[in-house]
Amino acid sequence: MELDVRRRRRAGLLPRGGWLLPTCVLCANGFFASLRPSEPFLTPYLLGPDKNLTERQVFNEIYPVWTYSYLILLFPVFIATDYLRYKPVLLLQGLSLIVTWFMLLYAQGTLAIQFLEFFYGISTATEIAYYSYIYSMVEPGVYQRVTSYCRTATLTGYTVGSVTGQVLVSAAGWSLFSLNVISLISVSIAFSAAWFLPMPMKSLFFHQNLLEEGKRVGCGKRGSQCNGDLGGAAEPEGIEVQVPLNTEEHNAEGQQISDYGSISQLTEKKSVPLQLVLRILWKDFLHCYSSRTLLCWSVWWALSTCGYFQVVNYSQGLWEKVAPSSHSNIYNGSVEAVSTLLGAVAVFVVGYIKVSWSTWGELLLAAFTLIIAVAVYIMDVIGNIWACYIMYVLFRSIYMILITIATFQIAANLSMECYALVFGVNTFIALLLQTLITVIVVDSSVLGLDLFTQFKIYAGYFAVIAVIFFVSGLYHIMKNCKEPKQEKLDSSGT
Secondary structure, three states: OHHHHHHHHHOOOOOOOOOHHHHHHHHHHHHHHHOOOOHHHHHHHHHOOOOOOOHHHHHHHHHHHHHHHHHHHHHHHHHHHHHOOOHHHHHHHHHHHHHHHHHHHHOOOHHHHHHHHHHHHHHHHOHHHHHHHHHHOOOHHHHHHHHHHHHHHHHHHHHHHHHHHHHHHHOOOOOHHHHHHHHHHHHHHHHHHHOOOOOOOOOOOOEOOOOOOOOOOOHHHOOOOOOOOOOOOOOOOOHHHOOOOOOOOEOOOOOEHHHHOOHHHOOOOOEOOHHHHHHHHHHHHHHHOOOHHHHHHHHHHHHHHHHHHHHHHHHHHHHHHHOOOOOOOOOHHHHHHHHHHHHHHHHHHHOOOOOOHHHHHHHHHHHHHHHHHHHHHHHHHOOOHHHHHHHHHHHHHHHHHHHHHHHHHHHOOOOHHHHHHHHHHHHHHHHHHHHHHHHHHHOOOOOOOOHHHHHHHHHHHHHHHHHHHHHHHHHHHHHHHHHHHHHHHHHHHO
């Protein structure tokens, strides 16, 4: 490992300062980009005297723009992130956050706030650069450590921002406008930090170090990767059989891919044509989703994330309807902070729970998803703000537990290339479903339902997911019970 690290560093593929410098800078970027004390109070701010928008304008005309823009931008940003090697996209994320919060301070009118939501959609779509940048800068031996650091930085920033906003509003009596000023300063610091990130020399697809691990060949060439077998990966194939994908295939210029030449030339020819990248992605997609295990967890991921986005996006609006901020104190910041912290603790604890997920996973998903459905329903019908807060904390905590389990089950034996593809596809499907729900249920041009009716639909949506996975899990267990009996009968017959 040490020889490999030194070789990669000599080739210019790792920063001279090791993994610590880019990790620290990226964590600083993530912390300040997430430290936005005004975010838990966004809906009261838009409905208040600063913007003076109506509920229909905010919920049915403005908020849906984020969903549409996120969906439209996700795939182009995914490709651009790899082609531009992460750092430019991180800078774009910081710039879009600055524009978003500058417009929150000074923009007026429905159309201007809709443009604001579009820029916020850019910042959300470009988050992929934050979570994938570090893998191009460090050796595989510290992937788990740096991933933990980066995710902890964003979680801490979000929690600190929520607590700060609540303290400033409740104890110091600051205006919501002032919270947006602090958020603007924070995201500006994040943008400044991004400039100090080293520029990666490689990426997953377009700019590969072909000598480093052998030619990128897709998930299908990686032994047990993507096959749903969580029992360990096969040894990687030798470098001489991993270059290239198919010597008879042609690239975009009409040249044979075998023109990459000898092993000694591979470090010089790192750029991969778009046609080949898309072909690799398609083959990886077909291979990965042929696994029942991966497909099952991915379906739950996409369905539940769609519902999660809808509930989180409109929960502030529901709280505003139950207890208007103009007539009572609001504790949105405290609720967001508590739900984040409890979710983080629950995720930590679940890492020590031993469960046969291959056997009981679907039934457990069904049971916990049903609890989510009940929590969303109670939040909608109870009419008490404190009950709404408690149900929201329960909802977020359970979702964070389940999405963590799903993440591990999907990623356990995926190569880094497949990991990016599968989670990108799952997120895209979730956004596609969310867009469909938003167009039909939320958008004022179609049904434009009120928030209480919307949340009943979201509760029913989670209940349907629970039923689907209960039936699937029950069938899976019954099938597994029959197979040993059939094998026993076959053996006794012989």
